Amino acid sequence: xxxxxxxxxxxxxxxxxxxxxxxxxxxxxxxxxxxxxxxxxxxxxxxxxxxxxxxxxxxxxxxxxxxxxxxxxxxxxxxxxxxxxxxxxxxxxxxxxxxxxxxxxxxxxxxxxxxxxxxxxxxxxxxxxxxxxxxxxxxxxxxxxxxxxxxxxxxxxxxxxxxxxxxx
Numbered sequence: 001x002x003x004x005x006x007x008x009x010x011x012x013x014x015x016x017x018x019x020x021x022x023x024x025x026x027x028x029x030x031x032x033x034x035x036x037x038x039x040x041x042x043x044x045x046x047x048x049x050x051x052x053x054x055x056x057x058x059x060x061x062x063x064x065x066x067x068x069x070x071x072x073x074x075x076x077x078x079x080x081x082x083x084x085x086x087x088x089x090x091x092x093x094x095x096x097x098x099x100x101x102x103x104x105x106x107x108x109x110x111x112x113x114x115x116x117x118x119x120x121x122x123x124x125x126x127x128x129x130x131x132x133x134x135x136x137x138x139x140x141x142x143x144x145x146x147x148x149x150x151x152x153x154x155x156x157x158x159x160x161x162x163x164x165x166x167x168x
Contacts, residue, residue: 012166
């Protein structure tokens with residue numbers, strides 16, 4: 001039984017990774033008791049094999065002050081062209097792991113961190129994801145046709161949208 005749960009979890013992570021890799025930019029939402037919810041767009045550096053999300057950040061930013069008080073966050077993705085949507089909740093941890101920073105570094109980040117890998121503001125945010133939910137209707141018409149046929153043969157209701165939850 002545990003094997004089946006782990007296999008389903010890993011399949012869910014891979015499904016999410018494929019969707020996130022296409023969307024790239026997330027809305028990263030923090031919460032402050034005094035200011036309420038605060039969202040900002042952030043580019044995703046990675047969804048790792050464990051299901052953790054990684055983002056580069058300025059360690060002196062407002063979001064860092066907010067997560068130092070309340071480290072539970074909501075991350076959302078939307079791709080309206082493909083009709084793909086994701087919500088992820090988890091807890092944030094700040095990392096200055098130089099090996100991980102080098103692994104995830106991209107030259108495009110020089111725009112935000114002009115001193116590159118040596119920028120003193122540079123840090124990573126790791127979100128230990130707890131729960132994810134996604135909706136996806138980006139399947140091709142041929143895949144939809146086969147799903148319709150499969151549903152008819154099995155006597156099941158055809159679902160055009162793929163909706164699933166993943167506990168990480």
